Amino acid sequence: MLFKTIKKQDFFDVFLPDTQCIGPKKVGTNTNGKPIYQFLPFSSFDEIDLDYDTTEYSAKTYFLPYKETLSSFSFKDNDWTQEIKYRTRPRVIIGLHPCDINGLIKLDKVFEKTLFPNPYYITRRQNTFVVGIDCKEPCDGGFCSSVGANTVTHGFDLFLTDIGDRYFVKIGSDRAFNALQKIKTSEITKKDNEIYLQIRNKFEGSFEKTVHVENLPNLLDIEFESDVWRKWGEKCLSCGACAMVCPTCYCYGVTEHISMDFNKSDKIKQLYSCNLNDFAQVAGGHNFRPEPATRLKYRYYHQHRGFVESFGQPMCVGCNRCGRVCLAGINPTDVISDLQREQKR
Amino acid sequence: MKYLGIEPQKPKIAVFDFTGCEGCQLQLLNKEETLADFLSAVEIVCFREASSLCSDDYDIAIVEGAVSRNDEVKRLEKIRETAKVVVALGSCACFGGVNRLKNEFDLKAANKEVYGKDPKETINVRPVKDIIPVDIEIPGCPVSKAEVESLICHVVWDSPFQLPVYPVCVECKQRFTTCLFDIGQMCLGPITRAGCNAPCPAGGIGCWGCRGPAVEPNYKSFFAIVKEKGFSDIELKERLNFFGAFGEVNVS
Amino acid sequence: MKKIMQSYDIRHETDMVEPLDFNRRSRLKDVDRCFKAEITNVIRLTDMEKLFQIRMVNDKDWERFTFLPGQFVMLELPGYGEIPISFSSSPSIRSTIELCIRKAGKVTQALHKAKRGAIVGLRGPFGTYFPMEPMKGNNILLIAGGLGLAPLRAPISFVIENRADFKEVHILYGAKDPSQLLFDYQYEEWHRIDDINLEVIVEQPDKSWIGPVGLITKLLDDIQITPDETYAIVCGPPIMFKFVCKRLSEMGVPMQRMFVSLERRMHCGVGKCCRCNIGSTYTCLDGPVFDFWTVMNLKEAI
Numbered sequence: 001m002l003f004k005t006i007k008k009q010d011f012f013d014v015f016l017p018d019t020q021c022i023g024p025k026k027v028g029t030n031t032n033g034k035p036i037y038q039f040l041p042f043s044s045f046d047e048i049d050l051d052y053d054t055t056e057y058s059a060k061t062y063f064l065p066y067k068e069t070l071s072s073f074s075f076k077d078n079d080w081t082q083e084i085k086y087r088t089r090p091r092v093i094i095g096l097h098p099c100d101i102n103g104l105i106k107l108d109k110v111f112e113k114t115l116f117p118n119p120y121y122i123t124r125r126q127n128t129f130v131v132g133i134d135c136k137e138p139c140d141g142g143f144c145s146s147v148g149a150n151t152v153t154h155g156f157d158l159f160l161t162d163i164g165d166r167y168f169v170k171i172g173s174d175r176a177f178n179a180l181q182k183i184k185t186s187e188i189t190k191k192d193n194e195i196y197l198q199i200r201n202k203f204e205g206s207f208e209k210t211v212h213v214e215n216l217p218n219l220l221d222i223e224f225e226s227d228v229w230r231k232w233g234e235k236c237l238s239c240g241a242c243a244m245v246c247p248t249c250y251c252y253g254v255t256e257h258i259s260m261d262f263n264k265s266d267k268i269k270q271l272y273s274c275n276l277n278d279f280a281q282v283a284g285g286h287n288f289r290p291e292p293a294t295r296l297k298y299r300y301y302h303q304h305r306g307f308v309e310s311f312g313q314p315m316c317v318g319c320n321r322c323g324r325v326c327l328a329g330i331n332p333t334d335v336i337s338d339l340q341r342e343q344k345r
Numbered sequence: 346m347k348y349l350g351i352e353p354q355k356p357k358i359a360v361f362d363f364t365g366c367e368g369c370q371l372q373l374l375n376k377e378e379t380l381a382d383f384l385s386a387v388e389i390v391c392f393r394e395a396s397s398l399c400s401d402d403y404d405i406a407i408v409e410g411a412v413s414r415n416d417e418v419k420r421l422e423k424i425r426e427t428a429k430v431v432v433a434l435g436s437c438a439c440f441g442g443v444n445r446l447k448n449e450f451d452l453k454a455a456n457k458e459v460y461g462k463d464p465k466e467t468i469n470v471r472p473v474k475d476i477i478p479v480d481i482e483i484p485g486c487p488v489s490k491a492e493v494e495s496l497i498c499h500v501v502w503d504s505p506f507q508l509p510v511y512p513v514c515v516e517c518k519q520r521f522t523t524c525l526f527d528i529g530q531m532c533l534g535p536i537t538r539a540g541c542n543a544p545c546p547a548g549g550i551g552c553w554g555c556r557g558p559a560v561e562p563n564y565k566s567f568f569a570i571v572k573e574k575g576f577s578d579i580e581l582k583e584r585l586n587f588f589g590a591f592g593e594v595n596v597s
Numbered sequence: 598m599k600k601i602m603q604s605y606d607i608r609h610e611t612d613m614v615e616p617l618d619f620n621r622r623s624r625l626k627d628v629d630r631c632f633k634a635e636i637t638n639v640i641r642l643t644d645m646e647k648l649f650q651i652r653m654v655n656d657k658d659w660e661r662f663t664f665l666p667g668q669f670v671m672l673e674l675p676g677y678g679e680i681p682i683s684f685s686s687s688p689s690i691r692s693t694i695e696l697c698i699r700k701a702g703k704v705t706q707a708l709h710k711a712k713r714g715a716i717v718g719l720r721g722p723f724g725t726y727f728p729m730e731p732m733k734g735n736n737i738l739l740i741a742g743g744l745g746l747a748p749l750r751a752p753i754s755f756v757i758e759n760r761a762d763f764k765e766v767h768i769l770y771g772a773k774d775p776s777q778l779l780f781d782y783q784y785e786e787w788h789r790i791d792d793i794n795l796e797v798i799v800e801q802p803d804k805s806w807i808g809p810v811g812l813i814t815k816l817l818d819d820i821q822i823t824p825d826e827t828y829a830i831v832c833g834p835p836i837m838f839k840f841v842c843k844r845l846s847e848m849g850v851p852m853q854r855m856f857v858s859l860e861r862r863m864h865c866g867v868g869k870c871c872r873c874n875i876g877s878t879y880t881c882l883d884g885p886v887f888d889f890w891t892v893m894n895l896k897e898a899i
Binding site (some may be wrong): 348349351502503504505507 | 674675676677678703704706707708710711712715717
């Protein structure tokens with residue numbers, strides 16, 4: 001990996017204005033007086049705040065939109081033709097934290113490095129320039145260090161760490177290397193390395209929450225009938241908010257819509273959530289997971305067992321967005337430690 | 346489009362208004378870009394807002410509004426006898442709607458309050474399904490035109506017509522709305538059926554539940570959350586009763 | 598003005614312009630492209646099920662299209678939706694493929710109205726298959742309950758075509774009542790084939806029924822097998838194959854030699870949408886054909 005340092009004000013020269021830029025924007029303040037951030041398009045660097053703690057939503061929607069048209073059918077004389085378009089525009093996303101980039105790496109495994117690569121995802125991923133940045137301190141309830149998602153080594157174009165008046169920059173792609181040719185950068189000195197490592201060590205040491213996930217695949221099998229699921233299931237609103245904000249949840253549904261002139265039909269994909277009532281319902285009405293508890297359990301099962309089985313690591317990146325968004329207060333830390341307590345009893 | 350060897354139907358549609366604001370009927374005529382196609386896909390034989398003609402020969406009756414007088418009961422029964430398919434359009438037709446608030450008061454006193462010395466004949470407000478069997482319900486105040494169009498495709502082509510089973514939260518999240526509970530407001534989104542594309546929360550107004558309950562909402566957990574967030578039973582009840590869509594739900 | 602991002606179009610990737618193979622494994626391809634196919638015949642089986650004979654419109658596509666017994670296709674009805682359907686015909690028949698479809702949901706309802714000549718879309722074939730080759734040289738039990746005969750008909754055809762490769766062949770089929778029996782016009786043919794044992798049983802006989810009455814497991818009472826030399830393929834509702842496989846297990850057949858086909862709703866067929874997941878196993882990628890040992894270890898499978 002190549003490293004450089006860049007003066008902060010120099011850095012921003014690279015991007016604007018010809019490419020669409022997305023970054024963490026403050027959109028409001030919650031009842032506790034804390035700012036709420038979202039990844040949104042911006043046109044001036046004054047609009048974003050790279051010192052943000054966490055965003056309400058993950059950045060996955062720029063790679064897996066909530067709704068997209070997979071293909072369109074045009075009807076004519078009892079026949080039809082199918083049109084498939086990979087709609088895409090080049091984009092720069094600035095300010096992704098390691099959890100979000102790790103989320104993208106996991107999505108790459110599902111959509112790119114897999115039996116059936118998905119062109120819709122790949123087009124967006126290839127056309128997005130990802131600039132990551134290290135967190136300054138752990139966010140509320142975040143447990144990324146427990147799932148190994150607090151650092152990244154790939155999956156980005158540039159990755160920044162704030163070292164005072166400069167950024168310590170990791171260069172992750174040739175297009176990033178080329179982009180940096182256009183501005184003033186400095187080589188890394190021994191001193192820079194020291195400062196960088198010092199900052200990182202301080203950060204690693206500041207996590208309060210720890211979730212032990214190593215034994216989870218086994219534990220989830222053993223505790224399949226556990227009362228813990230009923231307890232949390234009774235609280236679950238089955239509203240799907242957790243999956244919508246999650247950086248890695250990718251389940252979806254496909255529906256078809258005939259246009260009003262009856263000449264066309266669109267096949268539309270919509271991100272779904274395994275917590276929603278009819279997720280596992282089949283033709284004829286049978287529902288394989290009719291209770292909120294079984295659906296909630298399935299979500300954990302997929303994240304911490306199924307994904308491990310397929311890819312050797314959990315799907316969860318420990319960002320705790322699901323925990324913060326859940327009105328019923330269901331969060332992975334509590335659910336998992338409840339399960340582990342059950343085991344010890 | 347002629348497809349699968351199926352001949353399209355051009356159903357005769359009649360639109361009837363009962364107690365309500367006629368906003369849902371107006372919604373039928375909304376969305377100019379597809380309006381011409383919409384009107385030519387079906388044969389409208391009775392629709393006061395679009396044409397003065399009216400015939401008794403129709404396949405599909407779209408009923409807007411709730412029932413609040415005895416003569417409306419008779420009219421509905423007549424419609425049911427004629428129509429093959431009865432569609433309840435909007436929250437008033439589906440649940441009674443805002444009109445149903447009248448049921449909270451003494452009927453005589455309410456009549457006097459509104460009409461003074463010249464009282465009108467009136468009964469408790471009831472949704473259409475309380476009087477006659479309803480085949481399809483499209484809730485909403487007003488209804489969404491997209492769902493009306495989906496209904497038309499359904500009657501012409503027998504294509505799937507299904508309301509979302511999930512709550513409004515999904516649609517809020519899909520348009521980046523900050524949860525209204527986070528900014529100190531009440532919202533019925535977590536128990537209300539989606540399909541409206543959550544315009545109210547996006548505009549900063551908590552959901553009032555005009556589309557009625559989602560499939561199997563978790564009332565118990567939701568009411569506990571509302572109380573924990575510091576809202577009173579009265580505030581909650583007021584919201585649940587507003588469109589009459591949640592029936593006799595026990596909030597405690 | 599410094600442009601750092603050039604638009605990158607994956608359609609220029611060499612993989613994307615090569616001719617498509619049907620199941621598009623590990624290649625960057627148009628995953629959503631449907632192959633046009635024509636319904637050439639519609640055969641009414643019962644009040645609820647019809648058999649659709651389908652062939653690709655484009656002869657070049659058709660030449661390259663092959664499948665194995667137990668696999669499924671995604672059948673697209675533009676405007677209505679897409680559903681997974683297991684093949685009901687022999688892979689060796691090169692004139693058409695046959696799909697037996699019950700009127701159960703919204704897509705199948707529309708399909709049941711379709712006439713000969715209608716153009717539908719196909720994606721596939723996808724999924725695992727019954728391992729017919731390793732089964733050769735052994736006895737084989739082909740057991741179906743209800744609609745299970747639809748996917749079972751593919752391996753039945755294979756076994757009949759390759760009769761010499763198998764020892765004893767038993768076809769056992771059970772249904773609720775005689776009116777629900779699928780492919781009843783074929784029993785006579787299967788009966789007449791020398792050395793194939795076909796037994797059909799119903800739970801609720803009508804007046805004209807002369808065959809055995811009871812549950813499918815009853816048919817197993819009269820069958821003597823050498824467990825070490827026997828494979829079984831069991832298709833039907835979960836409750837049925839659970840009892841049948843339990844019974845076979847008692848008879849000594851190893852669970853890894855019993856194969857079942859599971860059914861789930863699928864929206865993609867290629868391991869993305871997660872709708873068909875059982876526990877966390879994709880029915881579309883790791884199934885629909887599983888051996889019974891795997892099914893026993895899947896949470897929520899039965």
